[in-house]
Amino acid sequence: MAFDKMELRDIEVWDGNFAAAQALRQCQIDVVAAYPITPSTPIVEGYAKFLADNYVEGEFVMVESEHAAMSGCIGAAAAGGRVATATSSQGFALMVETLYQASGMRLPIVLNVVNRALAAPLNVNGDHSDMYLGRDSGWIQFDSYCPQDAYDLNFIAFRVAEDHDVRLPCMVHQDGFMTSHTAQGVHTMDDDTAYSFVGDFKPMNDMLDFEHPVTHGVQTEEDWHFEHKARQHNDLMTKVMPKIQAAFDDFKTLTGREYNIVERYDMDDADVCVVCMGTSVETAREVALEMRAKGIKAGVVGIRVVRPFPFFEIQEALKDVKAIAALDRSAPGGAPGMLFNEIAGCLFNTDTKALLSGYIYGLGGRDLTKKHLVDLFTELQANVDAGKVLTPLQQFIGVRGPKLQFL
Amino acid sequence: MLEIRWHSRAGQGAVTGAKGLADVISTTGKHVQAFAFYGSAKRGAAMTAYNRVDEEIIMNHEKYMEPDYVFVIDPALVYTSDVTINGKEDTKYIITTHMSTDELIASQPKLKGKEVYTVDCIKIAQETIGRPIPNTPMLGAFMKISGMYDIEFFKESMVRILGKLPQKIIDANMIAIQRAYDEVK
Numbered sequence: 001m002a003f004d005k006m007e008l009r010d011i012e013v014w015d016g017n018f019a020a021a022q023a024l025r026q027c028q029i030d031v032v033a034a035y036p037i038t039p040s041t042p043i044v045e046g047y048a049k050f051l052a053d054n055y056v057e058g059e060f061v062m063v064e065s066e067h068a069a070m071s072g073c074i075g076a077a078a079a080g081g082r083v084a085t086a087t088s089s090q091g092f093a094l095m096v097e098t099l100y101q102a103s104g105m106r107l108p109i110v111l112n113v114v115n116r117a118l119a120a121p122l123n124v125n126g127d128h129s130d131m132y133l134g135r136d137s138g139w140i141q142f143d144s145y146c147p148q149d150a151y152d153l154n155f156i157a158f159r160v161a162e163d164h165d166v167r168l169p170c171m172v173h174q175d176g177f178m179t180s181h182t183a184q185g186v187h188t189m190d191d192d193t194a195y196s197f198v199g200d201f202k203p204m205n206d207m208l209d210f211e212h213p214v215t216h217g218v219q220t221e222e223d224w225h226f227e228h229k230a231r232q233h234n235d236l237m238t239k240v241m242p243k244i245q246a247a248f249d250d251f252k253t254l255t256g257r258e259y260n261i262v263e264r265y266d267m268d269d270a271d272v273c274v275v276c277m278g279t280s281v282e283t284a285r286e287v288a289l290e291m292r293a294k295g296i297k298a299g300v301v302g303i304r305v306v307r308p309f310p311f312f313e314i315q316e317a318l319k320d321v322k323a324i325a326a327l328d329r330s331a332p333g334g335a336p337g338m339l340f341n342e343i344a345g346c347l348f349n350t351d352t353k354a355l356l357s358g359y360i361y362g363l364g365g366r367d368l369t370k371k372h373l374v375d376l377f378t379e380l381q382a383n384v385d386a387g388k389v390l391t392p393l394q395q396f397i398g399v400r401g402p403k404l405q406f407l
Numbered sequence: 408m409l410e411i412r413w414h415s416r417a418g419q420g421a422v423t424g425a426k427g428l429a430d431v432i433s434t435t436g437k438h439v440q441a442f443a444f445y446g447s448a449k450r451g452a453a454m455t456a457y458n459r460v461d462e463e464i465i466m467n468h469e470k471y472m473e474p475d476y477v478f479v480i481d482p483a484l485v486y487t488s489d490v491t492i493n494g495k496e497d498t499k500y501i502i503t504t505h506m507s508t509d510e511l512i513a514s515q516p517k518l519k520g521k522e523v524y525t526v527d528c529i530k531i532a533q534e535t536i537g538r539p540i541p542n543t544p545m546l547g548a549f550m551k552i553s554g555m556y557d558i559e560f561f562k563e564s565m566v567r568i569l570g571k572l573p574q575k576i577i578d579a580n581m582i583a584i585q586r587a588y589d590e591v592k
Contacts, residue, residue: 013430013439124445146468178468182442183426185433279468286466367470 003028003057006050008188016150016179019186020086020112020172021046023154025056026194030081030201033061033072035091038124039176040114043086066091070098070111077107078216080206082158084109088176089116092130096137102169103138104232105216108161109169110154111139115278115329116176117364125365126176128277128329131306132338134171138232140240141306144174145281147184152257155189158198159247166243167204168236173306175278177365182279189255197254236308244305262313263302266292267321270299272380275318275339276327277303280361280368287373298377303339314346323355323380323389327397329362336394336407355383358407361397372397408465411549412474413456414484415542417449421456421480424542428549431556431564432460440465453481453488474498478549480528480541491517501548501591503528503541508592524552526591535583536576543569547584548591558588 006025014022020043024032034044048060061076063069066087077083087095092113102109115131117123134141142157144150150172157170174180189197205214220228241261248259265285267273274284281302291298301317303310318324328337335341340358347354359376362368376397383389393407411428415421422443429439443456457472459465473493479485479502490500500523504511508525512518526548528541536543543565550561562581569577 011433013426013433013441015426146466175468177442177445181445182440182468183429184440184465185438282466283468369469369471370467371471 004054005191006055008190010188011185012188013183014147014151014186015042015181015183016144016147016174017042017114017181018046019147019151020154020174021050022188023151023194024084025050026189026191027082027084027155027158027198028056028195029058029084031059031061031073031076031083032085033063033069033076033083034085035063035066035069035087037066037088037091039116039126039180040086040088040091040112042180043112043114047084066094067098070095070102070109073109073111074098074102074105074107077102077109078105078207080201080203080208082162082201083107084112086112086114088114089118089124089130093118093133096133099134099137099139099169101217104228106167106232107169108158108167110157110161111169111171112150112154113171113173114176114180115173123364124176126178126180126278127363127365129331129363131171131173131277132330135307135338138168138236139307140166140168140170140236140244142170142172143277143302143304143306144172144179145279145302147174147179147182148186148257149259150174150179151186151188152251152255152259155194155197156244156247156251156259159250160240160243162198162201163243164202164204165239166235168232168240173278178279187255187257193254197251240308241305241310259304261305261310262317263304264317265300265302267299267301267317269297270321271297271384272323272325272377273299273301273318273321274325274327274373274376275301275303275314275343276329277306277339278329280327280329283368283370284373287370287377290370291374291377296377296381309342311346314343315350318343318347318354319350319352321354322384324357325376325380326356326358328358328360331360331363340394355389356393357383357389357391358394359397360394366398368398409458409460409476410472410474411458411476411478412472413458414477414479414481414488414490415454415456416481416484417445417452417454419480420540420542421454424480424546425456425458427543427565427568428458428546429460430568431561434564435556437462438465442470444470453484476501476549476553478545479503480545482529485511485515485518489517491521494521497522499552500524501526501545501552503545505530524548524591526587528587531583531586531590535586536579543580544583544587547587550584551588551591558585
């Protein structure tokens with residue numbers, strides 16, 4: 001091969017951004033078209049440096065905006081290459097139009113989204129506003145809780161996205177700063193092992209295959225548009241989860257590291273649990289263990305696959321629990337939080353009598369402390385003891401001023 | 408769990424220092440975490456960086472910390488920031504200053520009754536590395552106060568971490584680390 005391999009230690013101390021950049025190097029991305037934005041910039045910077053240092057055989061395209069970045073990725077993916085980029089927040093928002101193009105054209109692009117708040121007011125810190133903005137875009141969305149996940153899920157994302165039965169783009173999310181700029185031990189794969197997991201890119205309907213000319217991005221009015229969208233949705237609902245599970249299984253065989261569509265921690269006998277995403281999952285796990293020492297049977301459910309939403313897996317995970325808190329790190333703009341609504345939808349029409357309450361937290365990087373979570377689990381236990389939700393259904397955690405609660 | 412908070416100005420190398428320390432500790436089989444509060448900090452703005460070290464995998468991602476050690480690598484921050492915030496009874500403070508420990512405590516009464524150590528990392532860095540980058544000397548002082556690792560092992564580890572820098576700069580950093588180790592009081 002024309003490029004150099006890199007010697008890695010078994011455990012490297014990497015932040016989430018560098019872990020993702022290393023994964024892009026090891027996957028040997030053909031094209032990265034990128035525009036920088038905090039806190040995701042070091043991912044594409046990292047790829048560019050690896051490319052300049054001859055650790056990758058590929059192309060880095062500097063563009064004038066995130067809209068152009070994703071447009072470049074779409075062009076390169078349609079031409080028939082392995083393609084990735086990264087963005088956050090306002091950049092993600094500017095990309096939205098092209099996100100729908102990518103999924104509608106069934107292009108297996110991997111987008112690392114380093115989650116950050118959306119302005120106004122301007123804020124560079126981590127919350128899930130941008131992740132939520134993308135949730136109807138037809139992309140597969142994976143969520144990382146720590147730098148190790150950000151590394152591993154990139155490989156899994158390429159494996160799933162590029163599968164010819166799937167051919168849908170994937171986002172790999174990580175929390176801005178809390179994962180992206182937090183260095184922790186990351187178990188690495190050597191370059192050959194890592195590449196073997198994703199394998200050579202296998203083109204499908206690639207525009208550079210001149211023997212088999214194809215058209216991408218056509219116009220379909222009311223005669224065909226709905227059929228295309230319905231088929232895309234059908235594939236998301238029926239084909240993607242088994243492929244993700246297969247990729248998780250193969251990854252565990254390869255590395256020993258286990259991922260699940262819905263992660264369940266201490267849920268076997270849990271009375272109360274929180275459902276959340278990102279770094280909060282790990283903090284909540286630690287607090288749940290401490291609550292058990294105090295006699296409250298606490299558990300944690302982490303969403304690993306945000307889209308397609310794991311409807312049945314959530315039903316299964318929550319079937320025996322007595323009180324559930326849905327934690328949303330995004331301002332819902334005049335509605336219950338996304339997780340509250342999705343979970344309510346999962347549990348409706350089932351036999352559960354679980355008490356469900358929603359919490360909005362951590363906007364603009366506001367700290368979710370262990371103390372907050374202790375109070376939350378205590379509140380859930382009080383609901384269980386009373387046999388009803390004693391608080392309004394929507395509360396805010398960690399915001400100053402008069403207590404905000406609704407519904 | 409061992410927890411450390413760094414008080415620094417953006418550009419003085421607290422993040423690099425925290426990550427370097429985490430890297431060294433990680434090689435000894437412990438679990439580590441290193442992060443910082445950036446905000447939209449510009450060069451020179453006060454900022455904090457953090458280390459967590461544990462035998463178990465670290466799942467806590469809260470930013471709130473009651474540190475075991477506080478490192479202050481810019482001398483003025485003792486007066487313009489509250490370096491004792493969320494401190495514990497036995498929190499140890501290692502502070503960069505040209506003053507003696509007694510003079511420092513007299514000038515900042517909040518430090519009274521605390522376990523305070525002083526070392527002039529700025530001066531050491533200027534005299535060895537040639538630039539006021541006080542992060543590596545602070546780690547030398549920390550090795551002395553904590554007794555965490557043998558100083559020779561620590562210096563060898565830092566040589567690897569500083570690997571890409573010119574040899575002259577690496578050598579200067581080693582002298583700086585040793586001097587801070589010897590001079591901290």
